[in-house]
Amino acid sequence: MNKDNSKSQIINPEIERLKSELEKKDAELQLLKSEIEGRQNAMEDERRAMMYMLEDANESIAEMESAKKRLEEEVEITKHLLMIAEAMANITDIGKLISQVLECSHKITGCDICLAYLWDVEREAFIPNYSIDLPYAILPIFNTSKIKYDAEILIKAFANRIPIIEEAGNEGSSLFPYIQGINTITIIPLSGRKDFLGFISGIYRKKPEITEKDMKVMQGISNQLSTALEQARLYRESLDKSMELSHKIETIQVMNDIDRSILSSLRSTEMLETVIMMIGRLIFCDRATVVLVDKEKDGFIYSAGFGTDIVQKGAVVPFKNTSTTEVVKSGRYQYIANLSEIKGLLPLEEGLLKEGFLSHIRIPLVAKNEIVGVLNLGSKRPSAFTPEDLSTLEKLAYQIGVALENSRLITDLEGLFIGTVKSLSSAIDAKSRWTAGHSERVTKFAIEIGKGIGFSEKELKDLEIASLLHDIGKLGTYEAILDKAGKLTDEELKIIKQHPGKGAEILLAIKQMKDIIPGVKHHHEFFNGKGYPDGLKGEGIPLMARILCVADSVDAMGADRPYRKGRAMDEIIVELKRCSGMQFDPKVVDVFLNAVKLKS
Incomplete structure (x- = not known):
């Protein structure tokens, strides 16, 4: 009994202490929970505030972008108006004046087609002068179609001297019946002190958004260009009247x-x-x-x-x-x-x-x-x-x-032709990674020889084209043969030897190539008659082909191949001399060696 009481006296206080600590922990837990909930609420408030700030920032950015776009538009319009003003200040040539102003007006107004007409007093009509983005098929109609003053939109524009906007009906515009798909046209009148000068018309295929600012810009174009045209006409008339024709x-x-x-x-x-x-x-x-x-x-x-x-x-x-x-x-x-x-x-x-x-x-x-x-x-x-x-x-x-201008066009055509030939040459060389740039190098060597011989400008041009296309027959040769590392079989050699003849056949249909075909076909003929495809000999081989034979061989010897490394120029010279009179024309070899000597 005494033992039980002793145990109770020990256990009860301990229970009370544990209970007290538990209540204390519970209070701390409640406090921590309350603190966490407070922090969560604060974080939620901060998140909401940040969302509001982000929305405000997005709105500000959008406003800034909009303002930037408006500013860029204003700058672009101002730039074009300044260009127009500058053109008017420095040019008395009416054709150039109209073309420059029309280019700027086209960009400013954003129209799909821009047309310019000038008034012809003698014919009492507006005569076409310049166009931008008019379909090529209807240019002849534009160039031959004069417009009378009695069109209602023209009468209105010139009566008030202001730009006019008119929507086309389902049947299109009566002013430009040959242009399909017109939605809206604008007329910018050009008037002198006493008479009409002309007008500019903008044609829109979709309904445009033309603002009051756009109308002011068009009015500015009308005023400035009218003044410039009047001055140019007066300047021309004063010159014409002051000069008398003689002789x-x-x-x-x-x-x-x-x-x-x-x-x-x-x-x-x-x-x-x-x-x-x-x-x-x-x-x-x-x-x-x-x-x-x-x-x-x-x-x-x-x-x-x-x-x-x-x-x-x-x-x-x-x-x-x-x-x-x-x-x-x-x-x-x-x-x-x-x-x-x-x-x-x-x-x-x-x-x-x-x-x-x-x-x-x-x-x-x-x-x-x-x-x-x-x-x-x-x-x-x-x-x-x-x-x-x-x-x-x-x-x-x-x-x-x-x-x-005609000479420039011819030069451009020749450049296009040579560019096409060079592209074709590159395609030929691309058949094998071992022949990359081969045709250009052969061309360089051949031209040096041609100049040394004294070729004319035309002969040098023909030699250049023949050099670039001398291997065109390889377009029909398998890459596996061209890239083969080992010795070619008899059948493969037979296929390779077909490329000069194939090249001549390819070029035969092009009449402008008739002078270079002999060079392409016979550039593998040997001077001693043991070459191919026809076994021609000595002077019987076309001179162009004899030149290409040397130029082609020099580059072939100097270039790397799958089965060997390229040779140095000293070794190539030794080989040229050894084969002179057998594979190569001795005269051509001498000219090449002299060119190498002069270069070194």
């Missing part, structure tokens, strides 16, 4: 001669030299030259002429060294009656004065509405040129500009 029969005769010269010469240098000499027959002068604009070299290239030695033909005269630059900038002719009375002459003009030249006249040469050069006439007499001379030179400058 008409002689002028017409020389002009006809110049026309024939331009038509018969496709190369700009030859054409310019011939025309310059004929100008001397037409207008008395001591100096006549043509310089072409070269923006990359920041100057003029002296291309043709006579009468001066201060600049060599082909040399560059920097823009900053001559007042000729003002002709390019202004687009107008330049006439100096007496150089000795001009102060602050630039280096070129100082040189001309030292040579005794006192007066000169300069006319811009225009091709595709761009000044590409300047025609210069000089005299050692003061006031040597007349208004009639100016009129004649302007006509000549126009003809020369057309001829230069």
Whole structure:
């Protein structure tokens, strides 16, 4: 009994202590729970605040983007209006003026098609002048379709001298019946003080959003261009009235001669030299030259002429060294009656004065509405040129500009042809990784030999094309044979030997290739008659083929192959000499070796 009481006395306090600690822990747990809930609520509040801030930030960003877009639009419109203003300030050529303004108007208004018409007093109608993005198929219709003033939209536009917007009906626009799918057209009238000057029309295939700001811009274009056209017309009329034509029969005769010269010469240098000499027959002068604009070299290239030695033909005269630059900038002719009375002459003009030249006249040469050069006439007499001379030179400058553009087109076509040939050559070489660049290297060697022999320009051009295409027959050869590392079998060799003949067959259908086919077909003939495909011998092998045989072999010996490393030039020279008279024409070998010697 006493033992039980003793145990109770010990256990009960312990239970009470544990119970107390448990209550204490429970209170701490409740406190911790309350603290956690508080933190969770605070975090939720912070999350909500951040979401609101993020939404505000997104709205601000959207507003900034919108403002940025509006600003960019304003800058773009301002830029184009400044371009229009600059064009109007410096150009008196109506064609160039209209084309530049129309380009800018097209970008500003965002129309699908932009058309310009000028008023013809004699025909009492608006005559087409320039178009942008008009489908090619209907250009002839545009170019031959005049528009009478009696169209309702034109009457309204010119009566109020404001831009007009008109939605086309289901049947399209009565003003432009040949253009399908028109939704809306705008008319920007161009009016002079007394008469119509013309109008610009924007054509939209979808309904445009034209704002009040857009209308103000179009009104600005109307006002500025009308003023510029009026000034250009007055300037032209004043020149026409101040000049009287003389020596008409002689002028017409020389002009006809110049026309024939331009038509018969496709190369700009030859054409310019011939025309310059004929100008001397037409207008008395001591100096006549043509310089072409070269923006990359920041100057003029002296291309043709006579009468001066201060600049060599082909040399560059920097823009900053001559007042000729003002002709390019202004687009107008330049006439100096007496150089000795001009102060602050630039280096070129100082040189001309030292040579005794006192007066000169300069006319811009225009091709595709761009000044590409300047025609210069000089005299050692003061006031040597007349208004009639100016009129004649302007006509000549126009003809020369057309001829230069034709020459450029021909050069571009030749470049396209050579580019196509080179692309085809690259495709041939790409048949095997071991022949990459082979045709270009063969071409380089062949041209060196051709120049050493004394080939003409045409012969060198034919040799170049033949070199690039000499392996075109390999397009029909399996890559596995071309890339084979080991010795070819008899059957494989037979296939390889077919490529010269196949190349000739491929080119046979192209009449412009007839002069190069012999070189392609016979470039594997041996001088001793043991080559292929026809076993030709000695001089019986076409010269072009004999050149290609040497050029092809030099590159083949120097290039790596799957079965060997390429040889050094010293070893190649030894092999050429050893095989001279057997595989190679000795004369061709000698020319090549001489070229190598000169290069080293």
